[in-house]
Amino acid sequence: LHDALPICSWDTNGRTQLVSSSAERALYESRRAIAALTSNTNRDLESVLRRTLETVTDQFGSELRLNVDARLRVSPPVMEDLVRIAREATTNACRHGHAQWVHVTVSTGADGDCLMVRDDGAGFVVDGAAHNGSYGLQSMAERAEKIGGGVVIRSTPGRGTDVEVRW
Numbered sequence: 001l002h003d004a005l006p007i008c009s010w011d012t013n014g015r016t017q018l019v020s021s022s023a024e025r026a027l028y029e030s031r032r033a034i035a036a037l038t039s040n041t042n043r044d045l046e047s048v049l050r051r052t053l054e055t056v057t058d059q060f061g062s063e064l065r066l067n068v069d070a071r072l073r074v075s076p077p078v079m080e081d082l083v084r085i086a087r088e089a090t091t092n093a094c095r096h097g098h099a100q101w102v103h104v105t106v107s108t109g110a111d112g113d114c115l116m117v118r119d120d121g122a123g124f125v126v127d128g129a130a131h132n133g134s135y136g137l138q139s140m141a142e143r144a145e146k147i148g149g150g151v152v153i154r155s156t157p158g159r160g161t162d163v164e165v166r167w
Contacts, residue, residue: 045072045079045106052083053090057102060094065103072108081143082106082115082165085151088136089117089163097121097161112149115165123155140165 046068057064074082086104093099099121106115137153140163144151149167 044068045074045082046070048079048083049086049104049106052087053102053104056087056090056094060099062094062099063101064090065101067104068106069108072106072113074113078147078167081147085140085143085163085165086115086117088140089161090119092136093117093119093121093161097123099160112166115163117163118160120160123157123159123161125157126153126155 046066049068050064050066053064053066056062090102090104093102097119099119101120103118104116105118107113140153141151144165144167147167149165152164152166153161154164155161
C-alpha cells in the first residue's frame with residue numbers, strides 16, 4: 001500500500017488534492033457501511049449526527065454546536081442523507097473555511113423540516129464554487145433532492161457559510 005501512495009505526488013495541478021479527497025470519502029463511506037451493519041438500527045438522528053460530526057470537528061480542532069428538535073422523526077434513508085449532507089458541510093467548513101465553530105440545527109415546523117449548518121469560517125464565492133466542479137456541493141444538492149427537498153448555500157468571503165436543507 002505504501003508503494004502506491006507516491007503515484008499522486010507527481011501532480012502539481014490540484015489532482016493530488018482531488019485524489020486525496022476522493023480516497024478520504026471512500027474510506028468514510030466504507031466505515032459508515034461497516035458501522036451500519038454492526039450497530040443498533042434504532043439510533044436517533046441527534047446521536048448519529050453528534051457521533052459523525054464530532055469526528056470531523058475533533059479532527060480539525062473546531063467546536064460543534066448541535067441542536068436537534070426532539071419532535072422530528074425521519075426514516076433511516078432520510079437520516080442517512082441528512083447525516084451525509086451535514087458531514088460534507090461540516091468538513092468543508094473545517095477543512096476549507098478553517099471554522100472555529102460549526103452550528104448544526106435540525107428543526108421541524110409548519111413550513112417543513114430544516115437542516116441548517118452554519119459556520120464562522122472563511123466563506124467563499126458560491127457561484128465560483130459551483131462552476132469549479134465542486135463534487136461536495138453537487139453531492140449535497142443531489143441528496144437534498146433525493147429526500148424531496150433542496151439546498152440553499154449562502155456564503156460571503158470572510159463571513160462564514162450557511163448550508164440550509166429544507167424537505
